[in-house]
Structure formats: C-alpha cells, structure tokens
Amino acid sequence: MQFTGKRATYIGLLFLVLVAVAVIPFYTSAYIYIFSTTLFMYAVLAVSWNIFCGSSRYISLGSAAFFGVGIYTAAVLGDAFPLPIVIVLGGLVAFLLALVVGLSTLRLRGIYFAIFTFGFGEFLKHTVRWYEINITSTLSRWVPMTDPVITYYTMLIVLLAALLTSYIIKSSKFGFALQSIGESEEATHHMGVNVTAVKIFFFAISSTFMGLAGAIIAGRWTYINPAIAFNPVISFTVVLMVLVGGIRQMYGPLLGAAILTIIAEVLLTEFTYYYLALYGIILIAVILFLPSGLLGLFARKGVSKSGGILARFR
Amino acid sequence: MPILEGEGVTKYFGGLAAVSNVDFHVDQGEVVGLIGPNGAGKTTLFNLITGAFAPTSGMIRFKGENITALKPYQISNRGIGRTFQPVRAFSTMSAFDNVLLGSLFGRSRNISTADARQETMRLLEFVGLEEKQMIPAEALTIGDQKLVEVARALATRPELLLLDEMMAGLNPAEVAQAMELIRRIRNEGITVFLVEHVMEAVMGISHRIMVLHHGEKIAEGIPEEIAKNRTVVEVYLGE
Numbered sequence: 001m002q003f004t005g006k007r008a009t010y011i012g013l014l015f016l017v018l019v020a021v022a023v024i025p026f027y028t029s030a031y032i033y034i035f036s037t038t039l040f041m042y043a044v045l046a047v048s049w050n051i052f053c054g055s056s057r058y059i060s061l062g063s064a065a066f067f068g069v070g071i072y073t074a075a076v077l078g079d080a081f082p083l084p085i086v087i088v089l090g091g092l093v094a095f096l097l098a099l100v101v102g103l104s105t106l107r108l109r110g111i112y113f114a115i116f117t118f119g120f121g122e123f124l125k126h127t128v129r130w131y132e133i134n135i136t137s138t139l140s141r142w143v144p145m146t147d148p149v150i151t152y153y154t155m156l157i158v159l160l161a162a163l164l165t166s167y168i169i170k171s172s173k174f175g176f177a178l179q180s181i182g183e184s185e186e187a188t189h190h191m192g193v194n195v196t197a198v199k200i201f202f203f204a205i206s207s208t209f210m211g212l213a214g215a216i217i218a219g220r221w222t223y224i225n226p227a228i229a230f231n232p233v234i235s236f237t238v239v240l241m242v243l244v245g246g247i248r249q250m251y252g253p254l255l256g257a258a259i260l261t262i263i264a265e266v267l268l269t270e271f272t273y274y275y276l277a278l279y280g281i282i283l284i285a286v287i288l289f290l291p292s293g294l295l296g297l298f299a300r301k302g303v304s305k306s307g308g309i310l311a312r313f314r
Numbered sequence: 315m316p317i318l319e320g321e322g323v324t325k326y327f328g329g330l331a332a333v334s335n336v337d338f339h340v341d342q343g344e345v346v347g348l349i350g351p352n353g354a355g356k357t358t359l360f361n362l363i364t365g366a367f368a369p370t371s372g373m374i375r376f377k378g379e380n381i382t383a384l385k386p387y388q389i390s391n392r393g394i395g396r397t398f399q400p401v402r403a404f405s406t407m408s409a410f411d412n413v414l415l416g417s418l419f420g421r422s423r424n425i426s427t428a429d430a431r432q433e434t435m436r437l438l439e440f441v442g443l444e445e446k447q448m449i450p451a452e453a454l455t456i457g458d459q460k461l462v463e464v465a466r467a468l469a470t471r472p473e474l475l476l477l478d479e480m481m482a483g484l485n486p487a488e489v490a491q492a493m494e495l496i497r498r499i500r501n502e503g504i505t506v507f508l509v510e511h512v513m514e515a516v517m518g519i520s521h522r523i524m525v526l527h528h529g530e531k532i533a534e535g536i537p538e539e540i541a542k543n544r545t546v547v548e549v550y551l552g553e
Contacts, residue, residue: 173418173419176411176415176418177415177418177419179407180404180407180415183404183405183407184404184405186366186386186398186402187398187402187403187404187463187466188415189386189387189390190364190366190386190387190390190396191387191390191416191419191420191466191467191469191470192387192390192391192416192419192420192421192470193387194385194387195387
C-alpha cells in the first residue's frame with residue numbers, strides 16, 4: 001500500500017467519519033440515533049447483498065429470507081442467551097440456510113435465480129407461519145427490548161464488518177473470480193475456478209450479515225410475526241438501494257441505503273399514503289437513467305460501463 | 315503417445331445425435347484439425363472433452379486418465395485449456411485482467427499475485443497484446459478478443475489447447491498471424507487440437523485432420539489425403 005497524499009486524506013476522512021458516527025448517541029436525540037440504526041441496518045443489507053450479487057450478477061430477491069431468519073432466531077431464543085450469542089447465532093443460522101439454498105438454486109441462471117430466491121422468501125414466510133400457528137401456537141412473538149444505544153453500536157459494528165469484508169473480498173483473488181463469474185461463468189469454470197463452491201460460499205457469507213442485522217434489529221422492533229420478519233418489500237428495497245448508489249462500487253450500497261432511508265423517512269412522514277408509489281417511480285427512473293447508480297457516474301474513464309441493469313440478467 | 319483419446323463418444327440432445335460413436339486420438343506434440351460443415355458436432359465434441367456436459371456414452375482419456383465424468387475446472391486443472399466460439403472474453407474487464415484470471419486459477423494453485431502478474435505480462439507479449447492490455451475486452455476487435463482468449467487459456471498452463479474457430483472473422487493477414495501463433499504455441503510443447511473452417515489455415519498447420527459430418531467421423535488423415543478425399547469434398551460441396 002503506497003502512502004500518497006490522496007490515500008492519507010482518504011484514511012483521515014474515514015477516521016473522522018468513524019469518530020463522528022461513534023459519538024452520535026451522546027450528542028443527538030434518541031430519534032436521530034434510532035433512525036441511524038435503521039439506516040445502518042439497510043446499509044448492512046445492501047452492502048452484503050452487493051458482496052455476492054454485485055459481482056456475480058446473480059440477482060437475489062430473497063434477502064428477506066436471511067434477514068428474517070436472523071430476526072426469528074432472536075425471537076425464538078429471546079432471553080435464553082446473552083445478546084452477543086443470540087446475534088452470532090442469528091448470523092450462523094442465516095449462513096447455514098444460505099448454504100442449503102445455494103446448493104439448490106445456484107444452478108439456475110439469470111431471471112430464474114431471481115424468481116426462485118423471491119419464491120423461497122415467500123415459502124419460508126408461509127412455512128414459519130404454518131409452524132407458528134399449528135405447532136407452537138405463537139403466531140406473534142415478543143422479543144425482549146434491547147437498549148437502543150446498544151442496538152446502535154452493535155448494528156454499527158456489523159456494518160463496519162460488512163464493509164471490511166466487502167473490501168477484503170474485492171481485493172482478493174476470489175473477488176476477482178466472482179467478477180469473472182459475472183462476466184462469463186462458463187469461461188471462468190474452464191479456467192480452473194470451482195465456480196459452484198465459490199458461488200455458494202460467497203452467497204452464504206453475504207447472507208450471514210443479513211442474519212446478523214435481523215437478530216440485532218429484533219431487539220428494537222420487539223413485536224415479531226412472519227409477515228414482519230419475512231417482508232418481501234425489504235428484498236426489493238435492498239436491491240433498489242444498491243442500484244441507486246452504484247452496483248459493484250464499494251460505497252455504492254452505503255450511499256444508496258442512506259439516500260433511500262432518508263427519503264423514505266421524509267416521505268413516510270410527509271406523504272404517508274404515497275411513499276410506496278414514489279419508491280416505485282424512483283426504481284423505474286434509476287433503471288432507465290442511472291443503470292450504474294450514482295457512484296457509477298464517477299466510474300473511471302476507460303473502464304466501460306456495462307449495458308444497463310438488464311444486462312445483469314443473463 | 316496419445317495425450318487425448320476418445321472411444322465411442324456419443325452425445326444425444328433429445329432424439330438428435332450431435333456426436334455419434336466417435337473414436338479419436340491426439341498425439342503429444344501434434345496439431346490436429348477438426349473440420350466439418352456447420353452442425354457437424356465439432357464444438358459439441360470440444361464441450362464433451364472439457365466437461366461442459368457429459369457424453370451419453372463413450373469414454374474420454376487424457377494422459378491415460380479417464381476424464382469423462384469430470385467438471386470443467388477439474389479438467390482445466392489437469393492440463394486442458396480452451397477458447398470459445400463465439401468469443402467469451404470477460405467483456406468489461408481489461409485484457410490484462412482476463413489473462414490474469416487464468417493465471418491465478420490455472421494449474422499453479424498457489425501462485426503469488428506478483429508471479430501471476432508477471433506471467434500475464436509474458437503471455438500478453440507472446441500473443442502481441444501488450445500495448446492493449448488495459449483496454450476492456452469488449453472494446454477490442456474480434457481478432458484481438460480471440461487473442462485475449464488464447465492468452466487466457468495459455469495462462470492456465472495447458473498441455474493440450476483446444477482452439478474453437480480461432481480464425482473465424484479474421485482477414486488473410488490476421489489468419490497468417492494466427493497460424494504463426496499456433497506454430498509458436500506448439501513450439502512451447504503444447505499439443506493443439508483445433509476446430510476450424512478456414513481451409514487454407516487448417517491444411518497449412520495441421521499434422522492430421524479429422525472430419526465430422528452429422529456427428530460421425532467420416533474421414534481422418536494427413537491434409538493431402540483429406541483434400542483429395544471424395545466423401546469430404548462432396549460433404550462440403552453439397553452443403
């Protein structure tokens with residue numbers, strides 16, 4: 001790593017942002033830091049979605065499944081274990097579930113993978129719902145409330161971990177392999193990459209962070225049922241955030257999550273009945289006019305931009 | 315000594331035999347051409363060899379080992395490299411990155427990134443693309459994209475290189491350069507098995523030629539024999 005002036009500025013800025021973000025709960029109202037927790041949550045989902053789906057171009061519409069599984073882990077375990085263990089278990093369950101899902105679905109290409117992941121999320125929701133009604137008779141569950149300041153910091157830590165993981169993967173040879181898989185999976189396979197193992201593993205890593213985020217936020221939402229935990233709107237929102245911010249850019253998902261969470265909050269409070277429609281309009285506008293997202297506008301010259309979002313469905 | 319052999323290789327897609335009971339062999343150090351009209355089963359045969367899909371029946375052996383049921387990455391790791399028709403370079407990645415991928419995941423499993431980059435540079439120079447290394451593949455001409463594919467395949471350190479219609483779409487000057495490149499590849503000790511439609515090229519560089527038609531092998535021999543073979547001529551003129 002060369003120490004140029006530019007790099008030093010970058011690290012300096014990063015450090016300042018970290019410090020600012022670390023002390024928010026002490027200098028702002030509860031509304032701000034609770035809202036920030038939601039922003040961090042979406043950022044975790046978006047960043048981790050991008051880890052796998054951004055490079056490989058397998059568009060997953062099943063983020064709610066892994067997020068929801070994390071929430072449910074916290075809901076089921078409740079007070080039985082200390083919070084850190086509950087959170088870790090939420091991530092672990094999501095990881096294992098993603099391994100199983102990956103083994104069966106990652107043979108599907110393009111649009112079929114997208115539909116299957118969406119269907120899986122719905123399937124999981126209905127299965128859990130059936131189970132809760134018929135087996136445990138607990139259709140809704142109450143999760144013990146966690147101190148919002150603790151929730152803030154745990155979510156922030158997970159976000160930083162997700163960003164760090166994203167960076168490490170992108171700069172590694174496996175991140176490179178994921179990118180090649182996105183360009184031409186068959187050619188990549190023929191160059192000696194065990195594409196099945198690579199896809200399943202990074203899909204699982206991506207899903208783990210979603211599970212962690214779910215387990216953490218359960219302690220704030222407190223009231224949990226299958227419709228809330230496995231809400232498909234979250235699956236689409238996450239994809240939209242990555243698109244707006246810039247797919248395959250490291251900070252793209254973060255920017256997209258920040259923008260859309262803030263917009264949603266503003267819209268919710270000002271235009272309560274129209275915000276979903278406005279969201280839809282934003283989605284269409286992004287696909288038509290900003291296929292590489294906001295950060296994609298600043299992509300390096302000479303590196304060509306891919307042919308729009310539809311090029312991602314192979 | 316055959317480096318590659320196939321016995322009774324057959325592939326059905328539904329009711330259609332794309333490849334039907336084909337026996338073949340490629341000896342170490344040879345350049346073998348595979349020709350035939352469109353739809354003869356040439357690329358299918360390549361796909362069977364590299365494991366893209368499994369044959370319906372028959373066996374394929376590489377360096378004496380049965381590779382019939384192996385997956386493409388395993389076959390690549392054993393020393394078979396290939397190019398594709400149509401070209402499958404990594405479009406938005408630079409020529410350098412295309413070749414680097416092959417180098418990082420090719421047969422030297424634990425190669426360091428620095429060594430891989432060095433190897434990549436060497437191969438780019440070998441095919442003549444060092445000036446264009448930073449250009450994304452999709453911005454290169456088709457001829458250069460094919461060179462990227464060749465360099466990328468060579469980066470995996472193959473002992474046998476399968477070239478699928480490397481000369482398609484090339485002008486005569488480029489064809490001559492491609493033939494020269496194949497000779498240089500062979501001089502590195504790599505056996506070459508190539509599918510080709512450009513007759514002068516195949517006849518000019520192959521030691522031996524195999525002809526497929528409707529999935530069956532209809533002729534095999536040295537170029538002079540094949541050029542005079544009546545069945546082969548009819549098959550081509552009749553198309």
